[in-house]
Amino acid sequence: MKYKSQQIAYWFFALCILLFALQITYGFIMGFARIGWDGLHDIIPFNTARAVHTNLLVVWLLSGFMGAAYYIIPEEAQRELVSVKLAFVQFFSLALVGVIAIVGYHFNYWEGRKFLEIPRELDYLVVVNVLLFLGLILTTLFKGKRQTTTAMVLSMGLLFAALLYLPGMIWFDSQVMDSFFRWWVVHLWVEGVWELIMGGILAFLLIKLTGVDREVIEKWLYVIVGLTFLSGVLGTGHHYYYIGVNKIWLVVGGIFSALEPLAFLGMALFAVYMYRKGEKKHPNKLALFWTIGSAIVSFIGAGLLGFAHTLPQTNLYTHGTLVTAMHGHYAFWGAYAMIVLAIISYSVPNMTGRKRFDKTAGHMAFWLSNIGMLGMVVALGVAGVVQVYLERRLKMDFMVAQEETKIHFVVMLLCATLFTVGIVMYMYEFIRYGKPSDEALEPAA
Amino acid sequence: MLSKSQARAFFLGGTVVTFLIFIGLTIYSFAPKNDQTNRDKLTAEVAKGKRIWESNNCMGCHTILGEGAYYAPELTKVVERRGEPFIRAVLQSPVPWAPNGRKMVAYAMNDEDTEAVIAYLKWIGEIDLNGFDRVVSPLSKGEKQ
Numbered sequence: 001m002k003y004k005s006q007q008i009a010y011w012f013f014a015l016c017i018l019l020f021a022l023q024i025t026y027g028f029i030m031g032f033a034r035i036g037w038d039g040l041h042d043i044i045p046f047n048t049a050r051a052v053h054t055n056l057l058v059v060w061l062l063s064g065f066m067g068a069a070y071y072i073i074p075e076e077a078q079r080e081l082v083s084v085k086l087a088f089v090q091f092f093s094l095a096l097v098g099v100i101a102i103v104g105y106h107f108n109y110w111e112g113r114k115f116l117e118i119p120r121e122l123d124y125l126v127v128v129n130v131l132l133f134l135g136l137i138l139t140t141l142f143k144g145k146r147q148t149t150t151a152m153v154l155s156m157g158l159l160f161a162a163l164l165y166l167p168g169m170i171w172f173d174s175q176v177m178d179s180f181f182r183w184w185v186v187h188l189w190v191e192g193v194w195e196l197i198m199g200g201i202l203a204f205l206l207i208k209l210t211g212v213d214r215e216v217i218e219k220w221l222y223v224i225v226g227l228t229f230l231s232g233v234l235g236t237g238h239h240y241y242y243i244g245v246n247k248i249w250l251v252v253g254g255i256f257s258a259l260e261p262l263a264f265l266g267m268a269l270f271a272v273y274m275y276r277k278g279e280k281k282h283p284n285k286l287a288l289f290w291t292i293g294s295a296i297v298s299f300i301g302a303g304l305l306g307f308a309h310t311l312p313q314t315n316l317y318t319h320g321t322l323v324t325a326m327h328g329h330y331a332f333w334g335a336y337a338m339i340v341l342a343i344i345s346y347s348v349p350n351m352t353g354r355k356r357f358d359k360t361a362g363h364m365a366f367w368l369s370n371i372g373m374l375g376m377v378v379a380l381g382v383a384g385v386v387q388v389y390l391e392r393r394l395k396m397d398f399m400v401a402q403e404e405t406k407i408h409f410v411v412m413l414l415c416a417t418l419f420t421v422g423i424v425m426y427m428y429e430f431i432r433y434g435k436p437s438d439e440a441l442e443p444a445a
Numbered sequence: 446m447l448s449k450s451q452a453r454a455f456f457l458g459g460t461v462v463t464f465l466i467f468i469g470l471t472i473y474s475f476a477p478k479n480d481q482t483n484r485d486k487l488t489a490e491v492a493k494g495k496r497i498w499e500s501n502n503c504m505g506c507h508t509i510l511g512e513g514a515y516y517a518p519e520l521t522k523v524v525e526r527r528g529e530p531f532i533r534a535v536l537q538s539p540v541p542w543a544p545n546g547r548k549m550v551a552y553a554m555n556d557e558d559t560e561a562v563i564a565y566l567k568w569i570g571e572i573d574l575n576g577f578d579r580v581v582s583p584l585s586k587g588e589k590q
Contacts, residue, residue, distance in 0.1 A: 030516075033516070033547075034516070036546055036547075038547075038548055041541070041548045045506075045548070045550050046505065046506050046514070046516050046517075047501075047502045047503070047504075047505025047506045047514070047516075047550070048502075048505070050505045050506070050514045050516070051502060051505050105502075108500065108501065108502075110500075110502050111499055111500075112498065112499035112500060112501060112502035112503065112504055112505065113499060113504070114504050114505075114512055114513065114514075117502065117505075149449075149453075173487055173491070173492035173495060174482060174484070174487055175495055175509065175510065175565075175569060176481075176482045176510070176572065177475070178495075179510060179512060180471075180474070215449060218449065219447065219448070219449040219452045220452070222449065222452035222453050222455065222456045223447070223452050223455065223456070225456055226452070226455045226456035226459045226460070227459075229456070229459055229460040229463060229464075230459040230460075230463055233460070233463040233464055233467050234463050234466060234467055234470075236467065237470075240474075241575060241577070242510070242511055242574045242575055242576070242577030243510045243511065243512070243574070244481050244482050244510060244572040244573065244574055245474045245475075245479075245481065246473065246474045246479045246481070247575055248470065248473065248474070249470075249474070250575065252470060316576055316577060316580055317580060319511035319577060320508040320510075320511030320512060320513065320515065320519055320581075321515055322515050324515075325515065387515070392580055392581075398517070398518035398519070399518070399544045399545040399547060400545070402545070402547070403545060
């Protein structure tokens with residue numbers, strides 16, 4: 001670690017880990033409810049558990065992105081963060097908004113719009129919070145000694161993510177328009193600007209871990225984020241096939257979303273190629289595992305599994321089924337959860353000065369969580385196919401078809417247990433590292 | 446070989462062009478002649494139904510227009526499938542409705558709110574969904590796929 005102010009990232013990462021643990025807990029509540037064990041229904045009905053599960057994911061990933069930015073931007077800009085105090089204010093307000101939202105969901109305090117359940121009053125607080133965050137990051141960047149492509153792409157991703165939150169705050173009487181603009185936020189986040197953030201973090205990690213020349217890495221970063229937007233923006237059309245808008249989206253969405261895997265393929269090839277080209281001297285192999293793993297799993301989860309149901313002819317039957325949940329789990333895990341876990345694995349040893357990255361627990365965490373998640377995704381995929389076939393093709397009643405999926409949720413819960421063991425080991429390692437220390441600061445060159 | 450500035454131009458150029466096309470297509474989609482939602486039938490009661498739908502996070506279990514949580518049935522064609530008296534009974538039930546043991550929250554809704562939700566579901570049921578309406582409609586049973 002070169003700058004003391006980078007230590008603020010640690011607190012965002014700690015919040016990440018805490019919220020991730022809670023997210024998994026609510027995932028189990030949902031999984032058990034699906035096999036008929038819904039003893040918590042009166043306190044935490046499925047819709048509450050679901051809103052908490054997905055919103056915690058969004059908040060912990062955002063907390064991870066923010067932590068990553070606080071760690072990366074000072075190092076890239078070669079100066080301290082403009083204000084650590086304000087960064088702490090931003091941290092506590094983020095945690096506060098998150099806690100109020102999550103508690104509120106248990107008392108019907110929500111907007112009830114998938115992924116954007118945060119009630120309107122809290123939306124304004126989110127806007128203020130993100131403006132403060134962006135102010136700190138961008139001021140640091142532009143006051144810095146250099147503005148690297150990596151830092152610019154990361155900051156641009158964060159800025160666009162904030163701007164794209166706004167269309168989700170417009171009120172529509174029409175469910176169709178509501179859905180249409182909700183996807184401006186959700187799709188253009190996860191299949192657009194978040195990929196910029198992921199690309200920025202990935203480029204930073206590859207520069208640090210492989211030792212490959214920055215110019216080469218950053219050139220390919222532009223190509224990848226270029227491919228992302230070229231396919232992802234018009235690829236939004238795959239959400240518009242069957243929600244009540246013009247048929248033109250069947251053509252536009254079909255073509256461009258079929259191209260979306262290219263960006264993820266580019267990302268995977270880029271990471272693997274840079275690793276092979278690099279010196280392989282960096283001792284933090286665990287961070288490298290998470291980094292390369294993220295690029296590869298995101299290609300499978302977001303790219304290939306997304307493609308599996310993105311064509312209009314397939315999506316006509318899979319739209320609104322568990323097939324979406326299958327794709328969603330692996331895509332979010334690979335593209336965003338793993339890249340956040342990668343930057344944590346890279347930066348925490350640097351912030352604390354403790355080099356525990358060759359510990360068995362850390363490696364077990366990587367493999368168990370990945371194998372567990374793969375199992376969960378296969379179980380969800382089978383359940384999805386069963387649902388599509390029975391309900392959409394054979395026209396069986398919804399609940400009759402659901403009965404047939406129960407066994408797949410038993411398998412999913414078993415795999416989720418394996419996944420959780422991996423994540424608990426990751427958390428154990430995080431705790432064992434302890435807090436950041438000034439002794440970890442590298443002497444000024 | 447591609448230079449860094451060419452790569453940057455590809456990124457910026459591609460982004461601007463696709464965003465402009467995207468905005469153009471959005472405007473085209475909502476032009477009155479392309480409306481597939483019977484916008485003129487979207488009454489204040491339908492809008493009220495939508496607010497009740499959202500304030501109870503119905504999408505947290507059900508799906509509508511294929512969007513939601515896949516824990517409870519797709520409701521796009523529910524009025525056609527179940528009829529109004531059935532829906533009224535479910536919404537007004539003081540105890541959790543539990544088909545095959547899977548529980549729904551008991552809303553014990555009053556008459557006014559119930560009618561608003563039904564109006565909303567009816568409006569949804571009449572939208573032209575480019576073929577998806579047939580997939581989720583029971584009336585297509587036996588129809589050639």
